Amino acid sequence: MKLRVLLVDDEIMIREGFKKLFDWQGHDCQVIDEAADGAQALNKIDCLVPDLVIMDINIPIMNGLKVIQQAKAKYPDMAFIIVSGYDDFAWCREALRLQITDYILKPVDYEEFGQCIDRLKISLFENRISHHETATGEPRPILKITSYLQDHLSEEISLSLLSQQFHLNPQYISQLFRSEIGVNFLTYLTDIRLEHAKKLLISTDLSITDIAMESGYSDYRVFTKVFKKSEGITPSRYRHEFSHPLEHQK
Amino acid sequence: MIRMEIALFLILAMVAAFYFSTPRIHSPLHETFSILLVAVLFHLVLDTITVFTVNNLDLVPVFLNDTIHRLFIGTLIIVEYLFYQYMSNLIQEDAGQLTFLDHIARFFLIIFETGVLTLPIHYAVTPEGNYSDGIHANLCYIGVAFYITLCIWMLIRHHKKIRLIAGSTITAALLIEIIVCIIQGLHPSWLISGMGITLVTMTFYLILENPDKLRAELIEQKMSMLYLKSQVNPHFLYNTLDSIRIQAQLDGDEKVAHLLMRLVDFFRLNIRSDQQMVTLDHEMELIDAYMELMCTRYPSITYISECPEELLDYVVPNFILQPLVENSLLHGLKNKGYEGTVKVAVEQIDEIRMEIRIEDTGTGFTDEVRQKINGSLLLWKKQSEKTEGNHIGISNVQRRIHLLCGSEYGLSYSENEDGGVIAHIILPLTMEEL
Incomplete structure (x- = not known):
């Protein structure tokens, strides 16, 4: 499933950079159009109904947050990634309220942006399965595999192990992930492991070592490293920042 | 009258x-x-x-x-x-x-x-x-x-x-x-x-x-x-650097693009200067960015950093490492033609303390400088603004550690066998309170 992307930024250089420097093909995406201000953006959102809008906040005519608000009212499933130079808590909070997919800072690290897209794909996939869960009788192979992964997060998992479990060729499983979700197997596994860890960090008092174990990392250090690479902060910092959101509204 | x-x-x-x-x-x-x-x-x-x-x-x-x-x-x-x-x-x-x-x-x-x-x-x-x-x-x-x-x-x-x-x-x-x-x-x-x-x-x-x-x-x-001069709108800086970076990358110059990215990292980390305590992680990232930029300017300088992951979450006084690393570069390595190694190593000493060491392979201290530095470390309370350039940096670091962590912690210097200098910072293992 190819993601159709609309780029919104008032600087042509930023848009050019995005178009040419990020590997859209490799992430199974396609930039279908671009817009330079808020009005144009809303107009193109209406005409094209993209799957994903990459949105700068500080743009002419109407700011990015307002565009998102209006677009979300019409297209609640549309995904938005905010790309902004503003490292500002008030805006982040407002953006989070609008339930955007991600908020990344300029200058954009394209590797980080790629992780963002992967995460979006995984959450889109999870939305799809929760919508169709009740519809069909026999679940598709990918659903069997992903639900197995969810249940065995704390264990060591590999493609060969999965292939024994499901009597499927490892290459075929890898192919399944690419075609059904749009990300490779390892990315998916890391993502659901970290999501699980984040949930535990916020909602429980378990020690970081225990959470690492629970999420399938036998080595605390490896866990911290992977977590930091993905989230930009260490696990205990994450717990600190997000477990008491009300106290943090400074 | x-x-x-x-x-x-x-x-x-x-x-x-x-x-x-x-x-x-x-x-x-x-x-x-x-x-x-x-x-x-x-x-x-x-x-x-x-x-x-x-x-x-x-x-x-x-x-x-x-x-x-x-x-x-x-x-x-x-x-x-x-x-x-x-x-x-x-x-x-x-x-x-x-x-x-x-x-x-x-x-x-x-x-x-x-x-x-x-x-x-x-x-x-x-x-x-x-x-x-x-x-x-x-x-x-x-x-x-x-x-x-x-x-x-x-x-x-x-x-x-x-x-x-x-x-x-x-x-x-x-x-x-x-x-x-x-x-x-x-x-x-x-x-x-x-x-x-x-x-x-x-x-x-x-x-x-x-x-x-x-x-x-x-x-x-x-x-x-x-102060006003230093208040360049940071977004102007980020956006401009970003445009230049993209141009470099479009031209295929990955190296320049990467360095610009690091420069922005450095500025962004620096801007959080309103916080008194930051995580060691934050300090180390700042030094990594700083040293990567400095090593580009002076290619004969090698930078090594060693920090156990489990120490990264402890908090330390903000901006204590950069002045010391800068000293190593500007006073230790400069006279050797900017050639040598700077190493930042963090170690846990015991249950309650850690040590950050900043080592260089520079020219070391002359007797006069050693005296001056030891003086400014001991007598930071009596320091007036008249003290020259780099000693302010050192005594400022010392002062903030004493005020924020207690006077049993702090900065001291020793010398390498090969002639370089080692700055030792002893700090408590404190986690930020919620």
């Missing part, structure tokens, strides 16, 4: 010499005080002459006596007006514009001066001494009373808005003026107006216009200008 006037003149001449030789900021307040000083000096000269002429009516021709007397009273009114103007400027600094009152004061100045120059003068001759009375002298009293009233009114109206120091200066000056006026009214032959004027001028000088005060203001102004 003449001797007192001469003494007053000499004192104020000295004050004026101090005042005009001290560099100061240009503000309406100081401008007014400069004019006031000159006017008072003029006035005291005329005062001295008048004390002589008025008591020697038979020696001095009437016309000359009158002229000098008119000039004497004329400058007296000008000085009173300048007192008003000075206090008005002082109040305006805190309470804003009062131009309406200033216009009134200026308008009446013209009326009084016209009167002083035209009205007839009459001299009272008494055994205790001579003085002028009649309509001319009364106009002078009215003028002084008028300006004092303006000042009192201004003070009462704005006393809530002005600083304590301004309020008390004005109050003191007004009290002196009023007391002198009363005494002068009771004993017209004492001729103490010159003393009153000198006392008020000295009050302003001692409290608000002395060299220390002027220098402090100048430094403050310089600092705030530096």
Whole structure:
């Protein structure tokens, strides 16, 4: 499933950079159009109904947050990634309220942006399965595999192990992930492991070592490293920042 | 009496010499005080002459006596007006514009001066001494009373808005003026107006216009200008650097693009300078970015960093590593032609402490530098701003560690066998409290 992307930024250089420097093909995406201000953006959102809008906040005519608000009212499933130079808590909070997919800072690290897209794909996939869960009788192979992964997060998992479990060729499983979700197997596994860890960090008092174990990392250090690479902060910092959101509204 | 006037003149001449030789900021307040000083000096000269002429009516021709007397009273009114103007400027600094009152004061100045120059003068001759009375002298009293009233009114109206120091200066000056006026009214032959004027001028000088005060203001102004200069809009910086980076990347120059990214990282991390404590992670990232940029500038420098993951979440005083690493580069490695290694290593010492070591393979300390540094580390409390460049950095780091973590922690230096220097920072293992 190819993601159709609309780029919104008032600087042509930023848009050019995005178009040419990020590997859209490799992430199974396609930039279908671009817009330079808020009005144009809303107009193109209406005409094209993209799957994903990459949105700068500080743009002419109407700011990015307002565009998102209006677009979300019409297209609640549309995904938005905010790309902004503003490292500002008030805006982040407002953006989070609008339930955007991600908020990344300029200058954009394209590797980080790629992780963002992967995460979006995984959450889109999870939305799809929760919508169709009740519809069909026999679940598709990918659903069997992903639900197995969810249940065995704390264990060591590999493609060969999965292939024994499901009597499927490892290459075929890898192919399944690419075609059904749009990300490779390892990315998916890391993502659901970290999501699980984040949930535990916020909602429980378990020690970081225990959470690492629970999420399938036998080595605390490896866990911290992977977590930091993905989230930009260490696990205990994450717990600190997000477990008491009300106290943090400074 | 003449001797007192001469003494007053000499004192104020000295004050004026101090005042005009001290560099100061240009503000309406100081401008007014400069004019006031000159006017008072003029006035005291005329005062001295008048004390002589008025008591020697038979020696001095009437016309000359009158002229000098008119000039004497004329400058007296000008000085009173300048007192008003000075206090008005002082109040305006805190309470804003009062131009309406200033216009009134200026308008009446013209009326009084016209009167002083035209009205007839009459001299009272008494055994205790001579003085002028009649309509001319009364106009002078009215003028002084008028300006004092303006000042009192201004003070009462704005006393809530002005600083304590301004309020008390004005109050003191007004009290002196009023007391002198009363005494002068009771004993017209004492001729103490010159003393009153000198006392008020000295009050302003001692409290608000002395060299220390002027220098402090100048430094403050310089600092705030530096501060404003450093306030380049960070978004301008990020956005511009980003555009340049994208252009570099579009041109296929990955290296430049990467370095620009690191430069932005460095700025972003630096901007959190309002926090006193940051995670070790934050400090290490800042140093990584900084050193990557420095190693590009000086390719013969190698940077090594070793920090166990489990220590990254402990908090440390903000911005303690960068000044020390910079010292290693600028003092240790510079003299070796920027060749060598800088290593930042973090280690847990025991249950409650960690050590950060910054090692370089530079030229090490000369005996003199070692002494200076040990001195500034031990005596940071007595450090004045005069200490040269890099020692401020070191003692500043030491001071913040002592204040934020306790004096059992801190910075010390030792030397490598190969000649380089090792900075040791001992810090507590504290987690940020929620």
